[in-house]
Each structure stands twice: as structure tokens, then as C-alpha cells.
Amino acid sequence: MDLDTRLKKAALSTALSYIGKNPEKNAIKLLDWVDMAAGEGEHSLSSQRAAFRKVLEDPDNNMYKLIMNVFHEIDSDVLKAMFENFIVNANVIGTPKQAQLREKYGCNMPWAILMDPTTACNLRCIGCWAADYGKALSMSYEELSDIVRQGKELGIYMYLFSGGEPLTRKKDIIRLCEEHNDCQFLAFTNGTLIDADFAREMLRVKNFVPAISVEGFEAATDARRGEGTYRAVMSAMATLKAYKLPFGVSCCYTSQNIDSLSSEEFFDHIIDCGAKFAWFFTYMPVGASAPTDLLATAEDRAFMYRQIRAFRETKPLFTMDFWNDGEYAGGCVAGGRRYLHINANGDIEPCAFIHYSDSNIREKTILEALQSPLFKAYRAGQPFNENHLRPCPLLDNPEALKKMVHASGAHSTDLESPEDVESLTGKCETPAKNWAPVADELWACSGHCAGCKGNC
Numbered sequence: 001m002d003l004d005t006r007l008k009k010a011a012l013s014t015a016l017s018y019i020g021k022n023p024e025k026n027a028i029k030l031l032d033w034v035d036m037a038a039g040e041g042e043h044s045l046s047s048q049r050a051a052f053r054k055v056l057e058d059p060d061n062n063m064y065k066l067i068m069n070v071f072h073e074i075d076s077d078v079l080k081a082m083f084e085n086f087i088v089n090a091n092v093i094g095t096p097k098q099a100q101l102r103e104k105y106g107c108n109m110p111w112a113i114l115m116d117p118t119t120a121c122n123l124r125c126i127g128c129w130a131a132d133y134g135k136a137l138s139m140s141y142e143e144l145s146d147i148v149r150q151g152k153e154l155g156i157y158m159y160l161f162s163g164g165e166p167l168t169r170k171k172d173i174i175r176l177c178e179e180h181n182d183c184q185f186l187a188f189t190n191g192t193l194i195d196a197d198f199a200r201e202m203l204r205v206k207n208f209v210p211a212i213s214v215e216g217f218e219a220a221t222d223a224r225r226g227e228g229t230y231r232a233v234m235s236a237m238a239t240l241k242a243y244k245l246p247f248g249v250s251c252c253y254t255s256q257n258i259d260s261l262s263s264e265e266f267f268d269h270i271i272d273c274g275a276k277f278a279w280f281f282t283y284m285p286v287g288a289s290a291p292t293d294l295l296a297t298a299e300d301r302a303f304m305y306r307q308i309r310a311f312r313e314t315k316p317l318f319t320m321d322f323w324n325d326g327e328y329a330g331g332c333v334a335g336g337r338r339y340l341h342i343n344a345n346g347d348i349e350p351c352a353f354i355h356y357s358d359s360n361i362r363e364k365t366i367l368e369a370l371q372s373p374l375f376k377a378y379r380a381g382q383p384f385n386e387n388h389l390r391p392c393p394l395l396d397n398p399e400a401l402k403k404m405v406h407a408s409g410a411h412s413t414d415l416e417s418p419e420d421v422e423s424l425t426g427k428c429e430t431p432a433k434n435w436a437p438v439a440d441e442l443w444a445c446s447g448h449c450a451g452c453k454g455n456c
Contacts, residue, residue, distance in 0.1 A: 023067075023068055023071035023072070024068060027056050027067065027068075027071070028053070028056045028057065031049065031052055031053055031056060034087065034092065035049060062313065062314055062315055062316050063316070063318070065316040066276065066317065066318060069276070069316055070246070070276060073241075073244060073274070074246050074276075075203060075206075075243070075244040075245065078202075078203065078206045078244070078245065078246065079246075081181075081207050082206075082207070082246065084182075085157060085181075085182060085183055085184040085207055086157075086158070086184045089157040089182055089183070089184075090112075090156075090157040090158045090183075090184055093157070094111065094155040094156060094157050094158075095111065095155070096155075097154070097155030098111060098154065098155045098156070100155075101154055101155065105370070105371065106371075107336070107367075107370040107371045107375065107376065107379060108335055108336030108375060108378065108379045109154060109155070109336065109370065110154075110156060110336045110337070110338055110339045110370075111156065111158060111338045111339065112158035112159065112160055112338065112339045113148075113151050113156055113158075113159055113160070113339065113340060113341075113342065113366075114159075114160040114161070114162055114339055114340070114341045114342070114352055115139070115144065115147055115159065115160070115161060115162075115341070115342040115343075116137075116161070116162055116164055116166070116341075116342065116343045116344040117138065117139055117144060117161060117163065117164070117166050117168075117169040117172060117173065117344065118137065118138040118139075118163055118164045118165075118166070118168055119136065119137040119138070119163060119164040119343075119344045120136075120138070120163070120164050120165065120168045121163060121165040121168070121190075137343070137344035137345050138169075138344055139342075139344055139346060139361075141175065141176075143346065143361065143362070144172065144176060145176060145179060145180070146361075147159075147342060147361060147366070148176065148179075148180045148183060149180075150365055150367075151366060152180070152182070152183070154366065154367065157182060157183045157184060158183070158184050158186075159176075159180075159183055159184070159185050159186070160185070160186045160187070160188065160339075161173065161185070161186070161187040161188065161189075162187075162188045162341075162352060163188075163344070164344060165189060165190055165192075166187045166189055167187065167189050167193040167194065167198070167210075168193070170193065170198060173185070173187065173208065174201050174205055174208070177205035177206075177207050177208050178205055181205070181206075181207060183207065184207055184209070185207055185208045185209070186208070186209045186210070186211060187208070187209075187210050187211065188211050188213065188250050188279075189210050189211065189212055189213065190213050190225065190229065190233075191210065191212035191213065191214075191232065191233045191236040191237070192229060192232040192233070192236070194210065194212075194236035194240065195236075195239065196239055196243075199239050199240060199242075199243040199245060200243070202240075202243070202245050203243055203245060209246050209247060209248070210236075210240070210248075211247070211248045211249060211250040211277075211279055212233055212236060212237065212247060212248070212250065212275075213225070213233075213249070213250045213251075213252070214230070214249050214250070214251060214270070215251065215252065215257045215260065215261065216251075216257050216259075216260025216261045216263075217260050217266065217269075218230040218231070219260075221233065223256070223257075237273040237274055237275070238273070240274060241273065241274035246276055247274065247275060247276070248275050248276055248277035248278055248279065248318075249270050249275050249277075249278045249279070250278075250279045250281070251278060251279065251280050251281070252280075252281045252282070253281070253282055253283065253296055253300070253304055254282075254283040254295070255283075255293065255296055255297060255300060256294060258296065258300050258304065261280075262303065262304060262307045264311070267311050267315050267317060270317070271315060271316060271317050276317070276318060277317065277318040277319070277320070278318070278319045278320070279320050279322065280304065280308060280319065280320065280321045280322065280324075281322045281323070282295075282296050282301060282304075282322070282323055282395070283295055283296060284394070285424075285427045285428070286355060286419075286424065287355075287414060287416075287417070287419060288414070288417040288418075288419045288423070289417065290427075292427055295431050297431075297434070298431070298438040298439075299438070301323070301324070301435060301439075302438050302439075302442060304324065305321070305324045305389070305442060308321050308324065323389075323391065323392060323395070323396075324389060326383075326389060326390075326391030326392075327388050327389055327443075327446060329388070330383060330388060331382055331383030331384060331385065331388045331391040332378075332382055332383060332384055332391040332392060332393060333391075334350045334351035334354065334378065335350040335351070335375055335378025335379060335382065336350070336370045336375050336378065336379070337378070337379070337382055339351075340366075340369075340370075340375075341354075342361055343355075343413055345360070345413065345415065346360045346361040346362045347359070347360050347361075347413040348360065348361055348364070348366070348369040348372075350374065350375060350378050353392075353394060354393075354394060354401065355412060355413045355414050355419070356374070356401075356405050356410040356411065356412055356413060356421065357374065357410055357411065358372050358373055358374045358408050358409060358410040358411070359372045359374070359375075373407065373408035373409065373410075374404060374405075374408035374410045376408075377403075377404040377407055377408050378393075378404065381393065381400055381404065384396070384400045385397055387439055387440055387443045388443070389439040389442055389443050389446075390432075390435065390436065390439045390440075390443075394424070394425065394428055395428050395431065395432065395435075396428075396432050396435060396436075396439075397432065398425035398426075398428040398429055398432055399425070401421060401424075401425055402421050402422065402425045405421040
């Protein structure tokens, strides 16, 4: 790290400590410091910073309330580490470097890497895409650490874990947090293995955040994840809140649980539990034995589109909709455009939901994988649809995935029951056809059609 960067980080750290003493009065000053550090270059995230400034200037804004909640409810040392790793390293420092390398190598360069320490899991949830890898796969600690080392050379400081259940590897995850204390780590977890001992470890390392899977209230959660899961999740959230640790929720909406997940009661409940963010995903029929009756209908997806946006304007909760927010992300974020996935067998996949690969971390570097035929096909095809509410090359544009897999020679990474791409994409043809006219109407009414004022 050069001297200028070290000085900027030191100044921002000092500013955060000062502002934390009276965030309502001083928070806007922190953004002044961030503005100074980021500058005004092409990749300085100026629009995002402007949006934050607008929020901080309006105490009645729900996001202002969320930010104040974070200052008051999260341990100050944890907050400082998150600020340095997520805001400064992953964004202020990492984003411009990724842009430079993207131009240099002519390939996508991700902002984050999602990786699976193991396929082992203490639950067996209905329709889980990860279950089809099998239960016996793991990457060694050395392999996990090397992925992070390689990533940092590419300007990547954000790392996410999935599985399997990543917290079956608690000790190794904590060790990674210690070794790479300049990175921010997040795990998609069922939450059942979070206890007071682990909370104290989180408090010690300061750079780990869980996103706890929940399907709604008790009936919906236990129906998919097993009896008693919801009670365990509530216990985990209570523990994290008591230790002043940040966490969020990860919600997969299906045809069976949409009423529970979309309710105002549910949003208010998880906020009361202490959640600061929520990821929303729609069910994907990945795996030869994956049931298709769980697929959300076009009407379901449209309802979630409207519901999440409505609550985003009123609730102190940062919400992300993996599919419907393609409107803001410019379409598909996979294939290394914003992230990639490395499974527990070392296969480097474009997306957690796309179980095809032409590269393995035991044979290629991350950079080499990004330059492979499959990842180059992703880059050439993005966006896969001019309507960014139809971003996915599987769920929304299944012919696109079929074409890329065949052209690249990628193979199925499902070791339990390999699924040919024709079978997988065939399951998505009807949902894609049904969603297309609905999404096109939503896209037009969002102001993306000629003469439209967004008042539809």
C-alpha cells in the first residue's frame, strides 16, 4: 500500500472515531472525508456518494434512520473495521484498480468473490441448489487463503461464503478474517451454528458479517428448512444483537412462501430483531432433482418488485433484490462482471446458480479463469437483455446460457447428478416466456420507454 493510500485511510479512520461520538451532528462530515479520498475520477463512485449525501441531509429519510441505527447499535470497533474494509478498501481503493485491470486484460474483473469452503451442511433444505454438489467436498484453508491473496492483487477486498453451510468451517473462517484483516467477509448461513462463543470471535476479528437465511415466519421457514430451524434462527439473531454485531437476512422467495416474505409484518419483525440488510433471491430450479413447482410466477416476481421498492422507501433496512435490481446494476452481475463463484471442488463458475465451468482454481489462477472461454462469453453477452428486469441468462434468457455453455465447452459441476444444459434451460423456458411481457411493462413504466414519465 502506497503512502498516499495509508494517509487517506488514517485520516478516514480518525474521522470515523470523531463522528461516532455524535453521528447525528457529524455524519455528513464523514462523507466529506470520503469525497476527498475518492476524488472525482471516472471510477470514484461519485453518484453513489451523492446519493448518500442526499440521505444524510434528510433526518426524516428511512435510510438516514438506518445509518443512525448502525452508529448507535453496532460495536464501534467493528464499525471502524467495516468502514475501512468495505468503504475504503473494497470501494474507494478497489473499484479504480479493478477498472484499470479490466482495461489492461480485456476481461471482466469482479468486485467480490463468492466461495464455498465446504458442501457439508447440518440441514437439507428443499430445493437447495448447493445440495447437488454432494456433501463431501471441501477446499483446504490454504486454498481459501490463496483465493483471497489472488483477489487482493486484483483489487478485490470483498469475500462471501456459501456452501453447504459455511459455518461448519467456523475456525477456518475466523482464521481467514485474522490473516486478511484488510478484507470484509460475509457468509450466507442458516444461522443455526451461531452461538455466544462464535459471537465473541466475530467481535474479536471485527470483519465478518452473517446473512442468515430465513423463509418468512416459523411455518414457512420450518417447512423448507426443517422443524426447529426458525427458533434457532431467532436465537442466533438475539445473540448477535446482544453483542452489537451487524447481520442481515437472506430470503429466497418461492411460490410457497411469498405471502410470508413480502409482508410488512415480516419486514418490521426482522428490523426489530436487529437486521440491517436483506438479500432477496428468487428460487432457481438448479439440479436434476430440483422441483419446479417452487418457481415464482410472473405475478409473484412483479409483486416482489413493487413490494421491495415500497419498503425500500419507508423501512430502515437496506434491501437488495438479486434479480429485480438488475435495473440498477445494468443487468446480470455474474461472470466476473461484479462477482464470480468458486465451489468447494475448486470449480470457478460464473454464478452461484450456474453450475458449469471451464476452469478450476487448482489448475488456473483467478485471472486466467476470467480470460477463459466461458467468462469471455459472459462478457461478450452482457447485458443479456436490453430490459434489465430480465437480466439472467438462465431464468430470463435460457437460450443465452445454452449458447455459452456449448461454445465454451464448459462442463456440469454437479457431481451428484450432472445436469445437461438443455435440461436445465428447458425448465426455465416457460417461466422466461411468462415473465417477459410483465417485465417489459414494468421496464417501460420505470421510465425506460420513449416519452414515458414513469407514471404507469
